Amino acid sequence: MAPTGGGPTLLYYLYRSATALIAPFAYRKVAAKLAAQGVSKERQKERLGYASLPCPEGPLIWFHGASVGESLAALTLIARLSEHLPQAQFLLTSGTATAAEVVSKRMPPRCRHQFAPLDASSPVQRFLAHWRPAAAIFVESELWPITLVATRHSGARLALVNARLSERSVARWLKKAPTARFIMEQFSLFLTQNDRMSDHLLSLGADPDHVRAGGNLKAGSAPLPVDADALSQLRDRLDTRPVWVASSTHIGEEQPVLTAHKALSQDHPDLCLLLVPRHPERADDVAELIAKTGMSFARRSKGELPTKGTQIYLADTMGELGCWYALSPIVFLGGSLEPIGGHNPFEVAQAGAAVITGPGYHNFTETFPPMIAAKGAVEIHDAEQLAKAVSHWLAQPEALKQAQQAANAFANGQSKQLHDVVDTLIHELELEPKIG
Numbered sequence: 001m002a003p004t005g006g007g008p009t010l011l012y013y014l015y016r017s018a019t020a021l022i023a024p025f026a027y028r029k030v031a032a033k034l035a036a037q038g039v040s041k042e043r044q045k046e047r048l049g050y051a052s053l054p055c056p057e058g059p060l061i062w063f064h065g066a067s068v069g070e071s072l073a074a075l076t077l078i079a080r081l082s083e084h085l086p087q088a089q090f091l092l093t094s095g096t097a098t099a100a101e102v103v104s105k106r107m108p109p110r111c112r113h114q115f116a117p118l119d120a121s122s123p124v125q126r127f128l129a130h131w132r133p134a135a136a137i138f139v140e141s142e143l144w145p146i147t148l149v150a151t152r153h154s155g156a157r158l159a160l161v162n163a164r165l166s167e168r169s170v171a172r173w174l175k176k177a178p179t180a181r182f183i184m185e186q187f188s189l190f191l192t193q194n195d196r197m198s199d200h201l202l203s204l205g206a207d208p209d210h211v212r213a214g215g216n217l218k219a220g221s222a223p224l225p226v227d228a229d230a231l232s233q234l235r236d237r238l239d240t241r242p243v244w245v246a247s248s249t250h251i252g253e254e255q256p257v258l259t260a261h262k263a264l265s266q267d268h269p270d271l272c273l274l275l276v277p278r279h280p281e282r283a284d285d286v287a288e289l290i291a292k293t294g295m296s297f298a299r300r301s302k303g304e305l306p307t308k309g310t311q312i313y314l315a316d317t318m319g320e321l322g323c324w325y326a327l328s329p330i331v332f333l334g335g336s337l338e339p340i341g342g343h344n345p346f347e348v349a350q351a352g353a354a355v356i357t358g359p360g361y362h363n364f365t366e367t368f369p370p371m372i373a374a375k376g377a378v379e380i381h382d383a384e385q386l387a388k389a390v391s392h393w394l395a396q397p398e399a400l401k402q403a404q405q406a407a408n409a410f411a412n413g414q415s416k417q418l419h420d421v422v423d424t425l426i427h428e429l430e431l432e433p434k435i436g
Helices: 010-036 041-048 068-084 097-104 121-131 145-153 167-174 177-184 195-203 228-238 254-267 280-293 321-327 345-350 368-373 383-395 397-415 417-428
Strands: 060-064 089-094 111-115 135-139 157-163 189-192 211-213 243-249 272-277 297-299 312-314 330-333 354-357 377-379
Touching (some): 010 041, 010 121, 010 145, 041 111, 041 121, 060 068, 068 097, 068 135, 068 157, 121 145, 145 177, 157 417, 189 417, 195 211, 243 254, 243 321, 254 272, 280 297, 321 345, 330 345, 330 383, 345 368, 354 397, 368 377, 383 397
Parallel strands (some): 060 089, 243 272, 272 312, 297 312, 330 354, 354 377
């Protein structure tokens, strides 16, 4: 089942040689990072292709998602595919300890997690020799040349789902067009988020017969888990106070959020902001920003709970996002006031909240414009507009209720695409459907 086409390029061979030399040094770096996050030495070696789990019997379908968002999208597909493929086993790989921790709490039956091998010949060959996948499904933007070529050469059929490449990445690949075409030839199927991404893949040399529209798989993700005890405790503490959430904020976004909250507090003195940085390791810096505003705050990571006088609750922990969304009908999604690309609005809508976003949502261009048109979300550009959007919904409960319903209806409508995606994967990757 070797791929057809122009074949490997000189650049590919140079890359393969370079990664063989660099791999030991790269491993030291990634292993140190994993160790700092509490990952055992045995599991660190998974990055070198040494498995820490046995390979199960039965056909194995391998999914790879770089980080948390991609891994959760993969879990959604795994759960659906397992219903159609009762004999199949599933492997999910990712590159980060955070993703490993999150998916470990949501792993469906017949699925296991490993860290992905480094993109070098020896780690990849060890990985493939142990796991022997029948198919490999990569989520969003994972184009690791050695991994893709070796996996295809092993006989597995490859798919890229929720396909998304940044404009910068596309431009870089276009400068090495023959190699890009060779990489595109490894895939049997591309499922893209939107037409623009389909055009990009075609420009890189993807076979038009293999490129399909698949929508955004994150629309079909299961609702975020909620700790009922924690939710009850926080509701008791907040009592009847109005609450809004600023979620998944990045560097440069906390300051406008805090400016907006300070302005809102003048008309809504009981209002509490739940501030959720995208990366909890930035919590000390965020706490310093809050302190400079003079507003009172408490930190989740220190075991503190909000009191009647707490103006800001710094939610600097992992795995509790579902709880924060359940506490508030209004959520500002970060990664959008800065040109980050935006974050998943479906999780917010599924939780029953209305969405506020900045303009920098280029990773969700197929999602936010129609969601805004449906009045389930609003777009703002600065602290002043953010404060006005929150204030409007606080003062107009009926308008807020309509926005919540519109957001939820939009998310439910989008999630129906997942059925078609599963059928396409089964057919195009020649997976065995459920009998009867």
